[in-house]
Each structure stands twice: as C-alpha cells, then as structure tokens.
Amino acid sequence: MNKYRCIFQMGLEYALEYRFDFLFSMISCIFPIIIQFFLWSAIYLQPGASIDNGYTYEQMILYTLTAGFVSKLVIGGFEYEINEDIKNGGLNKYLIRPVHYMRYYFFSFLGKKVPSAVILLSAVAITTGVAGIALKTAISPVHILFFLVSLVLALILNFCLMFCIAMYSFWVTDVSKLFGTISIVLVVLSGGVFPMDLFGNVVRTVSHILPFCYTTQFPTDILTGRLSQNAIVSGIAIQLLWIVLLVFIGSLLWKKGLKRFISAGG
Amino acid sequence: MNVKTYFSKLLHRFTRYFRLLFLFAKFSLMAQAEYRLNFFSGVTVECGYLLVKLSYVAVVTMAGVNIGGLSPDEIVIFIGTYILMTGIYMVVYPSFSSLSQKVREGSLDMLIVKPVSLQFMLSFQNIDFSMLIPNAAAGIILIVTGWYQAGLPVTLVSVSGFILFLLSGVFLTYSLFLLPHLLCFWLVSNRGIAEITAAVWDFNNMPQLIYGKWMQRLGTFILPVFIITNFPGLFLLDRLTPFLLFWGLAAPVLFFILCRLVFSRAVKHYTSAGG
Numbered sequence: 001m002n003k004y005r006c007i008f009q010m011g012l013e014y015a016l017e018y019r020f021d022f023l024f025s026m027i028s029c030i031f032p033i034i035i036q037f038f039l040w041s042a043i044y045l046q047p048g049a050s051i052d053n054g055y056t057y058e059q060m061i062l063y064t065l066t067a068g069f070v071s072k073l074v075i076g077g078f079e080y081e082i083n084e085d086i087k088n089g090g091l092n093k094y095l096i097r098p099v100h101y102m103r104y105y106f107f108s109f110l111g112k113k114v115p116s117a118v119i120l121l122s123a124v125a126i127t128t129g130v131a132g133i134a135l136k137t138a139i140s141p142v143h144i145l146f147f148l149v150s151l152v153l154a155l156i157l158n159f160c161l162m163f164c165i166a167m168y169s170f171w172v173t174d175v176s177k178l179f180g181t182i183s184i185v186l187v188v189l190s191g192g193v194f195p196m197d198l199f200g201n202v203v204r205t206v207s208h209i210l211p212f213c214y215t216t217q218f219p220t221d222i223l224t225g226r227l228s229q230n231a232i233v234s235g236i237a238i239q240l241l242w243i244v245l246l247v248f249i250g251s252l253l254w255k256k257g258l259k260r261f262i263s264a265g266g
Numbered sequence: 267m268n269v270k271t272y273f274s275k276l277l278h279r280f281t282r283y284f285r286l287l288f289l290f291a292k293f294s295l296m297a298q299a300e301y302r303l304n305f306f307s308g309v310t311v312e313c314g315y316l317l318v319k320l321s322y323v324a325v326v327t328m329a330g331v332n333i334g335g336l337s338p339d340e341i342v343i344f345i346g347t348y349i350l351m352t353g354i355y356m357v358v359y360p361s362f363s364s365l366s367q368k369v370r371e372g373s374l375d376m377l378i379v380k381p382v383s384l385q386f387m388l389s390f391q392n393i394d395f396s397m398l399i400p401n402a403a404a405g406i407i408l409i410v411t412g413w414y415q416a417g418l419p420v421t422l423v424s425v426s427g428f429i430l431f432l433l434s435g436v437f438l439t440y441s442l443f444l445l446p447h448l449l450c451f452w453l454v455s456n457r458g459i460a461e462i463t464a465a466v467w468d469f470n471n472m473p474q475l476i477y478g479k480w481m482q483r484l485g486t487f488i489l490p491v492f493i494i495t496n497f498p499g500l501f502l503l504d505r506l507t508p509f510l511l512f513w514g515l516a517a518p519v520l521f522f523i524l525c526r527l528v529f530s531r532a533v534k535h536y537t538s539a540g541g
Contacts, residue, residue: 024458031465035472039325042333042476051329177307184314193321198328 011111071192076162086169150219153239160246170257191217211242294393308396334475339416344473346408353401366450435494437518441525451532470495
C-alpha cells in the first residue's frame with residue numbers, strides 16, 4: 001500500500017507543478033456558470049413566465065452553481081497518458097514494475113484531484129452558501145453529507161468509465177482526438193451543461209439507467225434538495241453497482257488488450 | 267514617393283500576402299488530405315462541442331419565453347452566428363495554440379529569417395478546415411432558420427449589413443484572441459490562459475442582452491467579445507445606435523493596431539531557447 005501512497009503524492013505534486021495553469025484552469029470553469037446563471041435568471045424571472053421543467057428557480061441556480069464545479073472535478077485526463085503508453089510502448093515499464101496498472105492510474109488520478117478538490121469544494125461551499133442566503137434556501141447537513149459521499153463515488157465511477165474507454169487504445173493506435181469528442185459528449189450526458197431531466201421523459205429515463213448522469217447530475221441534484229432520501233440511497237446503490245461493473249469490464253479489457261500489445265517504440 | 271507609387275506598392279504587398287495565404291491554405295488542405303482519419307477526428311471533436319452549443323438552442327426553444335427582449339427565434343440567429351464564428355476562429359486556432367510550443371522549443375528561429383511578416387507566418391501557417399465544416403454548416407442553418415422563423419425582412423441592406431458585421435467580427439476575433447496567446451513569450455506554459463480565452467469566447471453562446479448592463483459595457487467596449495457575434499444580429503434587429511454602428515467597425519482596426527504593437531514587443535522577449 002506504501003507504493004500507492006507514493007504514486008498518490010506524485011500525482012499531487014504533478015498537479016501543483018504548473019501553478020499558473022492550474023489557477024487559470026480553475027478560474028475558467030466559472031465563466032460557463034456565469035452564462036447559465038444569467039440565462040436561467042432571464043428565463044425564470046421573465047414577467048408572467050411559468051416554467052415547468054421539474055426545477056424551481058432556486059434549485060436551477062443551485063444546480064448551475066454546483067454542476068460546473070462537480071463536472072470539472074470528476075473529469076478524467078489520464079486517458080491520454082494511457083494512449084501514449086500503449087502507442088509508444090511506454091507501457092513496458094509498468095509491466096515490469098510491481099504495480100497494478102489500473103491501481104497505479106487510480107491513485108495518481110486521486111492525487112492529481114486533491115488541489116482541484118480543495119479549491120472546487122471551497123468554491124461550491126461559498127457559492128451555494130451565498131446563493132442559499134440570497135435565495136432563502138437552506139441546504140440540510142444530511143444532504144451535504146450525501147453529496148460528499150456521492151461525489152467520491154462519482155469520482156471513482158468516472159475514473160472507471162474513462163479507464164474502460166482508454167483501453168480502446170489497444171485496438172486503435174491513436175485515439176487521442178476521439179477522447180476529446182468522448183469527453184465533451186460525456187460532459188453533456190452527465191448533466192455537466194444542463195440537467196438531462198430537462199430534455200423530456202425519454203432522455204430522463206435513459207440517462208437514469210446509464211452511468212453518465214451519476215457522475216455529475218446525481219451529486220448536484222442531491223445538493224439542490226430535489227431528491228428524496230429514498231432516491232438518494234437508490235442513486236448511491238446504482239453508483240456502486242456501476243463501479244463494480246466497470247471495474248470488471250476494465251479488467252477484462254485490460255487482459256484482452258494486453259494480448260494485442262506489441263510494445264512498438266518501447 | 268508619390269501617392270500613386272505608395273498605393274501601387276501597398277497593392278502589390280497585399281496581393282503577395284493574399285497569394286501566400288492561399289498557398290498556406292492549399293498546403294494545409296493537402297496535409298490534412300494525407301491524414302484523412304485525423305481530419306475526420308477533428309470534425310467529430312467539433313461535433314462534440316457543437317452538441318454543447320446546440321443544447322443551449324434546445325433549452326431556449328423549450329423554455330419558449332422571450333429572453334432579454336428577444337424571442338426564441340431571434341436568439342437562434344445569435345447562437346447560429348456564434349457557432350459560425352467559432353468555426354471561422356477554429357481555422358486559425360491551431361496556429362495560435364502552436365505558438366507557445368514554437369517559442370518554448372525555439373523553432374521560431376527558422377521563421378524569423380524568412381522575408382515575410384513573422385506575425386503573418388505564425389497566424390496562418392497551420393490552417394485547419396476540419397473544425398470549420400460542422401460549425402459553418404450548423405451556424406448557417408441556424409441563422410437562416412431563425413431569420414425565416416422570426417419573420418425578419420430579407421433586403422439588400424439587412425443582408426449586406428449582417429455580412430459586414432460578420433467580417434468585422436472575423437477581424438476582431440483575429441486581433442483580440444491572438445493577444446492572450448502572445449503571453450507565451452513571457453510565460454513558459456499558457457495552457458491555463460488558453461482555457462480562460464476559450465471560456466471568454468463562450469460568453470457569446472448567448473446574446474449579450476441576457477447579461478447585466480455593466481457586463482454588456484465591459485464586453486462591448488473594454489474587452490469587445492460581444493461585438494463579434496452580437497452585432498450582426500443586433501444590426502438585423504435594428505438595435506444598434508449610430509455610435510455602436512461606428513464602434514462595431516472601428517474596434518477591429520483599433521485592436522489590430524494594439525495586437526501589432528504587443529506582437530512587436532513580445533518578439534523582443536524571444537530567447538531562442540532550445541533552438
């Protein structure tokens with residue numbers, strides 16, 4: 001376990017290497033939140049407007065303020081490194097080391113997320129706190145606790161999801177551009193831009209079955225106070241179920257993919 | 267030198283650079299045709315971003331209410347303009363974003379010695395058409411649909427005014443969005459700045475009229491990103507005052523001069539490290 005602690009620390013140090021980049025990247029996630037804040041305010045506060053989309057104005061503002069940060073926190077990024085490892089033969093060094101490849105990236109991923117988590121969770125606490133006072137809506141401590149639990153699970157779930165997608169590199173040599181497309185589509189499907197529940201019953205039903213919305217929309221919905229305790233517990237159970245399933249699929253793809261690995265360039 | 271000779275030289279220079287631009291575009295297209303999978307990957311990446319932009323269209327049309335005094339159909343024109351301009355911006359974006367690498371690795375040396383404007387070479391050497399295609403297609407479809415649905419007149423003045431402000435937006439995009447990339451002459455890595463720049467660009471995802479008064483002033487006069495995609499639509503809706511009409515055409519010129527000045531200063535910081 002000691003080696004994985006070192007990998008975790010390495011990830012943490014790596015994330016802090018380019019501090020300006022890190023700071024600017026954190027600031028950049030505020031801009032879409034501002035756009036959506038104005039958009040929803042303009043829609044809901046229109047005189048005579050009666051918006052029936054399952055969200056009250058207060059819930060939508062809380063969702064907007066939180067989803068952008070949550071989406072930024074859970075997002076992957078390591079898939080490009082895996083693609084490079086497989087494409088250029090850098091995977092060799094991991095194969096001869098006494099580390100498990102998936103666990104190596106998992107702990108490195110967690111380490112890289114620590115600085116983002118501290119800043120983004122502080123931002124969530126400040127913005128939702130201020131919004132709560134301004135909109136006169138209180139977030140209960142139970143919901144905050146459930147939010148934190150579901151957020152940790154969302155982080156793990158997104159890692160598993162991206163690891164499975166990264167395994168595609170064994171079959172296609174260079175998929176780096178494809179990862180870009182997949183990441184953006186996943187942000188949309190996870191509710192990182194708008195809640196998927198807005199887009200009709202069919203989209204809502206499908207999105208609640210698939211794992212994507214459990215990475216962003218579900219934790220965010222908990223904080224907005226939109227979900228009942230039963231819905232929260234069943235949502236957390238679904239998160240756990242998807243994690244187990246994706247770990248299994250990821251391991252299977254790793255074993256199958258490794259047989260195709262030709263160590264080109266290594 | 268008399269005026270006639272001056273203009274003749276200017277015209278000759280302009281023609282030369284125009285031919286160079288055509289050659290750069292041709293070579294870029296040939297290079298992209300060689301790696302077709304990369305080209306189509308670029309198209310799919312942009313389709314992903316397009317999905318995000320279209321989700322705003324879906325939200326606005328599903329809400330079905332006037333936002334910032336604009337009907338959903340009118341908003342579609344603004345979002346369409348934003349998508350079209352994004353496609354045009356993306357044509358030169360690879361050149362802008364590769365600037366940092368060239369400075370860091372010292373590969374600017376070879377370009378500095380060429381008898382062509384360095385800024386021109388850096389701006390148009392890597393032109394990418396893959397991201398233009400989906401954006402231009404979706405943008406034009408949205409503009410035409412919104413224009414038709416909103417019942418706006420199709421006259422010579424409205425169409426030519428709309429195109430004039432589109433062109434003004436293209437020039438402003440070049441100057442305004444090259445500026446942050448020039449910071450790479452002072453900073454080692456500008457990935458974070460690139461992210462912020464992209465986020466500022468995305469403010470145009472919605473018409474400026476939804477934002478507060480101070481934000482509108484800031485985005486029109488100080489950091490005039492709103493001019494790029496809002497002024498064509500505002501002209502169409504007859505919402506531009508004579509002063510804004512003037513500012514919409516003057517801002518690209520002013521920011522181009524600023525961009526030239528900053529570029530000249532930035533190049534002096536180039537150390538050819540690693541070259």
